Amino acid sequence: MEVAQRLQRIPPYPFREIAAIKRAMAEQGVEPIDFGIGDPDMPTPPFVIEALYEAAQDPATHPYDESGFGIPEFKQAVADFGQRRFGIEVSTDNEIQCCLGSKEALAHIIWAYVDPSDVVLVPEPAYSVYKVQTTWCGGAPFPLPLDPAAAFLPDLSAIPSSVANAAKLLFLNYPNNPTGAVATREFYEKAVAFAHQWDLIIVQDAAYSEVYYEDYLPSSLLEIEGAKDVCIEMHSFSKSFNMTGWRVAWAWGGEQPVGALSKVKANVDSGTFMAVQRAGAVALSHYDQFAPTMRAEYQARRDALVDGLNSLGWNLARPQATFYIWAPVPPNFATSAEFCAALLQKCEVLAIPGTTYGDAGEGWFRMSLTLNGADKLGQIREAISRIGQRMPGLWG
Ligand SMILES: Cc1ncc(COP(=O)(O)O)c(C=O)c1O
CATH class of the missing domain: 3.90.1150.10 (Aspartate Aminotransferase, domain 1)
Structure with missing residues (x-):
């Protein structure tokens, strides 16, 4: 067949x-x-494994997670991390979604927004998922070249108005795979203004936000004023906590994109094992x-x-x-x-x-x-x- x-x-x-x-x-x-x-x-880290071991022995973690967005303990740990690490306020009611890895979240946010022939702004070079999933949905990826001369930041002003007007999503990924580039605050401000101007959603892939060196500290896009209205940002335990196989991550951002992602997930998967969520909460609280x-x-x-x-x-x-x-x-x-x-x-x-x-x-x-x-x-x-x-x- x-x-x-x-x-x-x-x-x-x-x-x-x-x-x-x-x-x-x-x-x-x-x-x-x-x-x-x-x-x-x-x-x-051993303390995360111990937290999983303990949580897995509690039968309360064994059913489906019917909360939909993630268990309260997980969402609270994420919100506290947001406050401590980035100085941002994220509501545990409707602005956080627990995910089965950020790859899953990146794929499903595209399914939430992209109808056939919708335009998606996709940087290049990039992690393959943004372009492949857009194509899969019948959407039209519009490449944004990342020029080494521009520190691998896309030139948003070079996007033709007709394309910007038709675009529903703009993908960003900083710190960046594969270039290792980082975004300046000024660039994030421009991106948020661009999203407001053209009425589109920024999907910022922050999978590497905690792998940084010396005195450089990556920002969250949500630190920028007005970002929450136009943004969903994906974070992952994979690279930050050596937890790639655990398949746990979170998305945070505006209520509308987080809700849209949640609706797709509710119809596709049945949430992250609650013991893994509890261990994730412990990982975040002991991050330092x-x-x-x-x-x-x-x-x-x-x-x-x-x-x-x-x-x-x-x-x-x-x-x-x-x-x-x-x-x-x-x-x-x-x-x-x-x-x-x-x-x-x-x-x-x-x-x-x-x-x-x-x-x-x-x-x-x-x-x-x-x-x-x-x-x-x-x-x-x-x-x-x-x-x-x-x-x-x-x-x-
Ligand atoms: C840029 C980027 N985003 C997301 C992911 C997915 O990570 P995970 O699904 O394990 O959270 C990766 C994995 O390599 C990546 O490089």
Whole structure:
């Protein structure tokens, strides 16, 4: 039986394909140094696991979560975190939705708003979900190129009025995957004004809001005056608490978009396991105990990888947030895929071609600081040494 045209229209999920390449290499006894998928390699903090263990033993957590938006304890912990971390007020009544990971929320907000041929403003390069789900709904993704010369912030003033007028959603993602870029407050102010002007909803993907370095502190879009009327922001426990497999996240923002997301979810899933929500609440309340150690670890890896690549001829700045290094492909390689294939074959180093994140990613590749196996800094040094020895003179 042929699958629906709808499913035929969308490409396979990129990281499934990369996993298949890794499996094929493993069958030949080759295990690359893997800078591929951005899946934290550190374990979930023990106090969160203990909270889950305790909550899972309470039969009250075993049924469906009939609250719809999330249990009161979870929503209160989210609201308190919003107050402490960003200085924002979010109502536990109708401005927070617990989600099964932010990917689910990002996909379903599109299903909530996009009818066939509706325009969605999608940055490029970007996490694939925004464009793929828009296409899936029959919508028309309009690409917003992220120019390195503009610090990877989209030029909203370059969007033709006819497009802005037809657009229902504007996707933003800061701190950004794959570029590691961060948004200025000034940019957020412009984005909120743009959303008011054209009567559209901003979906800000804040999955990396807690992975930041030194004195840089990412803002929430909700800090901007008037944002709540035009915005829904997705946060995740995945990267911030090493909880990718737990599938727990939250959306907060205006009552209307949060309610719309909730209505889709009510008809598709039956909420997050309440024991996981309780553990999530504990994670948020003890956040400061844990996050500095995680950031220090990524910072050491970031410095080792950026300094290492620079020693080979790159000229990269250290990203202020995320665990991604976004680097230009050296000359003499026609495409980012060609460079990444050479890196894999000659050095057994796995990096992701920029085109995985859209055509605008051509000429770039991404390396994630999440690494499996022991001695992460040793693996980074080994990768740099292999590239230096086996691919000499990359930059002439
Ligand atoms: C930009 C971005 N948003 C959202 C997600 C999804 O995270 P999760 O569904 O685990 O919350 C990812 C995962 O890699 C991501 O890179």
